[in-house]
Amino acid sequence: MATVTFDQASRFYPGSDVPAVDRLDLDIGDGEFLVLVGPSGCGKSTTLRMLAGLEDVDEGAIHIGDRDVTNLPPRERDIAMVFQSYALYPHMTVAQNMGFALEMAKVPKEERSARVLEAARILDLEPYLDRRPKALSGGQRQRVAMGRAIVRQPKVFLMDEPLSNLDAKLRVSTRSQIAALQKRLGVTTVYVTHDQVEAMTMGDRVAVLKDGVLQQCDTPLALYKKPANNFVAGFIGSPSMNIREFKVANGHARIGELDVPLSRDELGVLAREGSDSVLLGFRPESVDLVGAGEGFPVVVRLVEELGADAYLYGSIVGTEDAEAADIVTRVDPARTPRIGETVYLRVRPGQEHAFSPQTGERLG
Amino acid sequence: MLTPSLPAPTATKPRQPPAPRTLTAGERWRLRAPLLPALVFAIALTQVPFLLTLYYSVQSQNLLRPGSKEFVGLANYGKVFTDELFRNAVFNTVTLTASTVILSMLLGIGLAVLLDKKFLGRSVVRTLLITPFLVMPAAAALLWKTSMFNPVFGLVNWMLSPFGVDNVDWASRYPMPAIVGVLVWQWTPFMMLIVLAGLQSQSPEVLEAAKVDGANAWQTFRRVTLPHLRQFIELAILLGSIFIVQTFDAIFMITQGGPGQATTNLPYFIYQQAFRAFDVGEAAAAGVIVVVATITIAMVALRVISNLFTEESA
Numbered sequence A: 001m002a003t004v005t006f007d008q009a010s011r012f013y014p015g016s017d018v019p020a021v022d023r024l025d026l027d028i029g030d031g032e033f034l035v036l037v038g039p040s041g042c043g044k045s046t047t048l049r050m051l052a053g054l055e056d057v058d059e060g061a062i063h064i065g066d067r068d069v070t071n072l073p074p075r076e077r078d079i080a081m082v083f084q085s086y087a088l089y090p091h092m093t094v095a096q097n098m099g100f101a102l103e104m105a106k107v108p109k110e111e112r113s114a115r116v117l118e119a120a121r122i123l124d125l126e127p128y129l130d131r132r133p134k135a136l137s138g139g140q141r142q143r144v145a146m147g148r149a150i151v152r153q154p155k156v157f158l159m160d161e162p163l164s165n166l167d168a169k170l171r172v173s174t175r176s177q178i179a180a181l182q183k184r185l186g187v188t189t190v191y192v193t194h195d196q197v198e199a200m201t202m203g204d205r206v207a208v209l210k211d212g213v214l215q216q217c218d219t220p221l222a223l224y225k226k227p228a229n230n231f232v233a234g235f236i237g238s239p240s241m242n243i244r245e246f247k248v249a250n251g252h253a254r255i256g257e258l259d260v261p262l263s264r265d266e267l268g269v270l271a272r273e274g275s276d277s278v279l280l281g282f283r284p285e286s287v288d289l290v291g292a293g294e295g296f297p298v299v300v301r302l303v304e305e306l307g308a309d310a311y312l313y314g315s316i317v318g319t320e321d322a323e324a325a326d327i328v329t330r331v332d333p334a335r336t337p338r339i340g341e342t343v344y345l346r347v348r349p350g351q352e353h354a355f356s357p358q359t360g361e362r363l364g
Numbered sequence B: 001m002l003t004p005s006l007p008a009p010t011a012t013k014p015r016q017p018p019a020p021r022t023l024t025a026g027e028r029w030r031l032r033a034p035l036l037p038a039l040v041f042a043i044a045l046t047q048v049p050f051l052l053t054l055y056y057s058v059q060s061q062n063l064l065r066p067g068s069k070e071f072v073g074l075a076n077y078g079k080v081f082t083d084e085l086f087r088n089a090v091f092n093t094v095t096l097t098a099s100t101v102i103l104s105m106l107l108g109i110g111l112a113v114l115l116d117k118k119f120l121g122r123s124v125v126r127t128l129l130i131t132p133f134l135v136m137p138a139a140a141a142l143l144w145k146t147s148m149f150n151p152v153f154g155l156v157n158w159m160l161s162p163f164g165v166d167n168v169d170w171a172s173r174y175p176m177p178a179i180v181g182v183l184v185w186q187w188t189p190f191m192m193l194i195v196l197a198g199l200q201s202q203s204p205e206v207l208e209a210a211k212v213d214g215a216n217a218w219q220t221f222r223r224v225t226l227p228h229l230r231q232f233i234e235l236a237i238l239l240g241s242i243f244i245v246q247t248f249d250a251i252f253m254i255t256q257g258g259p260g261q262a263t264t265n266l267p268y269f270i271y272q273q274a275f276r277a278f279d280v281g282e283a284a285a286a287g288v289i290v291v292v293a294t295i296t297i298a299m300v301a302l303r304v305i306s307n308l309f310t311e312e313s314a
């Protein structure tokens, strides 16, 4: 069990002068479940592989516990990794796969089989111990990959999109099993995914990456409530937040025909930047249908009914730029507006997010 | 297969292709006709000589005594099996094939492992390493005989001269090792290519998993890579053996099967029987025996290949 620290760690792939991971600073607590999330190609796997020792750290340092592991080979780091493809040894049985690391560590045979059996029991793999990976289903292979990691009782678990090869239903159930198992074992875990739902449901904390740069690292709720910039705001939450640029006049942002007050701090930052507009975001679920004149008018273009929820796709009336006018909101499925109708919407006070139109950083 | 006499579709087969339309006999022949010349050509070229060989193998015929031809049943086969020289040729063939295959396989694995790494000029090195396989066997043998093994001007002696070796006539002092050396030089690229294909078909993530699991380079090779390569190696050994059993050029060019019978293998023995002793009957019988033995090996090889494909696709 150990903490993990990234200290200004960077990785430049040969032949590229843009870093795949750019001066990453990250402190992961003992026993914490940290999720790295971000769009494809943002450097999640590279970060994880740097921690595993499979990728060089070109600048900065990485510590596991109080040991500097920056230049140590993988086998001296005491970590276990679950690969996206599972990477099981095809010619070994399930038991041999799980016992391989212990064998390399010269653990005596009796202890080895006891630990493999224990892991197999936890993961419901006992009937399959003598099978080859080829003869297992996708879900079973995934569990063998997990088993190979947990028999080692390592300092840190590393998991790179371990659920992406499972079907949607199995993914949801395995998701909660992995989270529960991690809580039970209490091993520090770094988990990579591109799926923000996975990140939000599994992580103690979630680190959002974009283009190799850490955007924000916080609890799932804090990411949802107080995104640090417009990228995080748009990435976390489904359907994603409506973020549009609106003109600022007299201390208010003007949405269609409605004036939304901005705080003194927010206005201060905008004034210093010299911006006469603001990036304003509001989540589909932060919007209420109100009577005429109390909100901004929206023409309904499409209504999606999902049973428990309904989503309204519409355009704000009175905005010149047609693209900037499109928004999504959640509405009561019992009273959905008709297509072509004009409805009035209001963002619940305090649930709007203001960002700088120049830097995308959160204001105030 | 064209008539709809297939068994009813079973539950495990969800979809059956639509049954092909039944063709009349005339239509079938019209469709096949364009293939006939190729078929006739292939049969004429392979099966007619084989049938002739079978025919000669049951005749007693010596070209030195014209008109001596008569049917002798299996007597030629009996003669072959009791012939001291034939047994010597079998022994030489086995020695030659086994040592060539083993040495070229070991070298091939080593070179393949090196070629599997990334380095500057890798494709040039790979091309150079393949060239011995592309040189015509007779030309290669001539080259080795004259410029490598020559006791006075040979490069082998020149290279070994700092170690106190001088004017050794390799082809007559160490005939078998000399032939094996030439064949290893020629066959190492073949082994290397097949093993390299095996190495490159291995998932890099599996190797990384072994690293993370604490295996060092040798343990990874021994426990993860080698089991993966096993079928590739088996395949290369079997295919290589089939070809190397038939070696003729190197022996004909370098040692003429000698000194004495030291390097006479089966093909050279058959050649001697037919064109030196002019005993066509015994040569034909020996030829049939070699063909049967080679086909047996080939069938094992084919089974390995099909195993390989089913394993990979599973």
Ligand SMILES: Nc1ncnc2c1ncn2[C@@H]1O[C@H](COP(=O)(O)OP(=O)(O)O)[C@@H](O)[C@H]1O
Pocket (backbone or CB within 6 Å): A013, A014, A020, A038, A039, A040, A041, A042, A043, A044, A045, A046, A047
């Ligand atoms: N072996 C490599 N060589 C060169 N560039 C690479 C290599 N692996 C990844 N990259 C680049 O580094 C960036 C981050 O990749 P990666 O960490 O795999 O992203 P993610 O896992 O978040 O999808 C990408 O732009 C990718 O193209």
Ligand SMILES: [Mg+2]
Pocket (backbone or CB within 6 Å): A044, A045, A046
């Ligand atoms: Mg990735």
